[in-house]
Amino acid sequence: MDLDQTDLSVVRELQEDGRLTYETLAQRVGLSRPATRARVQRLLASGAVRVVAIVHPAVRGLTASAHLSIDVEGAAAPVARAVAALPQAPFVTLTAGQRPIMAELRTAGFGALDQAIESVRSLPGVTFVDPLLSTGQVKDPYLLPDEPDALDLDATDHRVLAELEHDGRLPFAELAERVGLSPGATRSRTLRLLDAGVAKVVALVRPELLGLGHLCGFAVRLDGPAAPVARRLARWERVSFLSTCIGRAQLVGTITAESLGAVLETQERMRGVAGVRGVESWLHMELVKERYDMGTPHAPGTSDDT
Known part of the structure; x- marks a missing residue:
C-alpha cells in the first residue's frame, strides 16, 4: 500500500508509543479524531502495520x-x-x-x-x-534499554501482557472483559507494567x-x-x-x-x-x-x- 506523509506521521508516532489515544494522535498529526481513527484502522487492516506489546525477554x-x-x-x-x-x-x-x-x-x-x-x-x-x-x-x-523493575507478576498480569502481545491497541474496556477486572483496575495494572519496563507497545512496520x-x-x-x-x-x-x-x-x-x-x-x-x-x-x-x-x-x- 502507498502511504502519504500523514500516514507516515501516524506510523512514526505509533512506533514510539503504540497506545497513544486517538485524541493525542490526532493532535500530533493534524487531523480530526475520526479521520485519525480511520487512518489507523486502515493501516492495521492492511497488515502492513501491527501494533503489539513486546515483553522484555527477562x-x-x-x-x-x-x-x-x-x-x-x-x-x-x-x-x-x-x-x-x-x-x-x-x-x-x-x-x-x-x-x-x-x-x-x-x-x-x-x-x-x-x-x-x-x-x-x-x-x-x-x-x-x-x-x-x-x-x-x-x-x-x-527492546527497552534497561532491565525491567522487579515486579511480582501474578497470573492476571501475564494475561494482560498476553492480550496486548496480540493487539497492543486493545481498548481498556475490552481488555478488562478478557482478564476479568474492572476497566479502571485494568488500566492501572497495564500502566504499571508499561511504566516498569516490563513491556513496550510499538508499531511493527514493513x-x-x-x-x-x-x-x-x-x-x-x-x-x-x-x-x-x-x-x-x-x-x-x-x-x-x-x-x-x-x-x-x-x-x-x-x-x-x-x-x-x-x-x-x-x-x-x-x-x-x-x-x-x-x-x-x-x-x-x-x-x-x-x-x-x-x-x-x-x-x-x-x-x-x-
Missing part, C-alpha cells in the same frame, strides 16, 4: 539468544518455514549472501539454546549452522513502507575490545540493530537503508572504523517471521508472519 526468562547463519541443500524457503515454526525463533529471513537463511533464537538459558540450535541442525535440508551467541544487546528498536526497503545484516570482526566500536556504530541512524556476540565475529547487526547505495556507503564507513578488522554482510530478501510474543499461545486466527 520477564519470560529468555536470557540466552543467538543469530544463526544456515546453509541448506535444495530450496531454502521450505527450510526457512520449518525454522520459523520453532517456538524459540522470533525472527527468520531468506537472504542473499554466503548462507541463504538467517534466524534469531531466544531461550531460557544456554542449555536450552544449545538444544534449539541442535533442533535447527536436525531439520531436513539443513547442511550447516553457524551460530553467533549474543552477549549483550547494544541497540534494539523493540521497512519498505517507510522508504527503507533495503535491509542488510552484518557481522564485524574486531582487533580489540567490542565496546568502543559498538558504541560508535550504535549512534549511526542506519544501524537499526546491534548486538555483541561470540563466534566468528564480535558484533552482529542490521543496516536499514533507503537504497543499495546507502547500504554500501554504510558498509564502507564501517570498514573504516578503527578496530574493525573485517565486515561480513548479507541482504535480507524476504521476511519469513517476525514475532516477539514468545512464551504465550497465539490468539485464534493469528499467524507467525508479519
Whole structure:
C-alpha cells in the first residue's frame, strides 16, 4: 500500500508509543479524531502495520539468544518455514549472501539454546549452522534499554501482557472483559507494567513502507575490545540493530537503508572504523517471521508472519 506523509506521521508516532489515544494522535498529526481513527484502522487492516506489546525477554526468562547463519541443500524457503515454526525463533529471513537463511533464537538459558540450535541442525535440508551467541544487546528498536523493575507478576498480569502481545491497541474496556477486572483496575495494572519496563507497545512496520526497503545484516570482526566500536556504530541512524556476540565475529547487526547505495556507503564507513578488522554482510530478501510474543499461545486466527 502507498502511504502519504500523514500516514507516515501516524506510523512514526505509533512506533514510539503504540497506545497513544486517538485524541493525542490526532493532535500530533493534524487531523480530526475520526479521520485519525480511520487512518489507523486502515493501516492495521492492511497488515502492513501491527501494533503489539513486546515483553522484555527477562520477564519470560529468555536470557540466552543467538543469530544463526544456515546453509541448506535444495530450496531454502521450505527450510526457512520449518525454522520459523520453532517456538524459540522470533525472527527468520531468506537472504542473499554466503548462507541463504538467517534466524534469531531466544531461550531460557544456554542449555536450552544449545538444544534449539541442535533442533535447527536436525531439520531436513539443513547442511550447516553457524551460530553467533549474543552477549549483550547494544541497540534494539523493540527492546527497552534497561532491565525491567522487579515486579511480582501474578497470573492476571501475564494475561494482560498476553492480550496486548496480540493487539497492543486493545481498548481498556475490552481488555478488562478478557482478564476479568474492572476497566479502571485494568488500566492501572497495564500502566504499571508499561511504566516498569516490563513491556513496550510499538508499531511493527514493513521497512519498505517507510522508504527503507533495503535491509542488510552484518557481522564485524574486531582487533580489540567490542565496546568502543559498538558504541560508535550504535549512534549511526542506519544501524537499526546491534548486538555483541561470540563466534566468528564480535558484533552482529542490521543496516536499514533507503537504497543499495546507502547500504554500501554504510558498509564502507564501517570498514573504516578503527578496530574493525573485517565486515561480513548479507541482504535480507524476504521476511519469513517476525514475532516477539514468545512464551504465550497465539490468539485464534493469528499467524507467525508479519
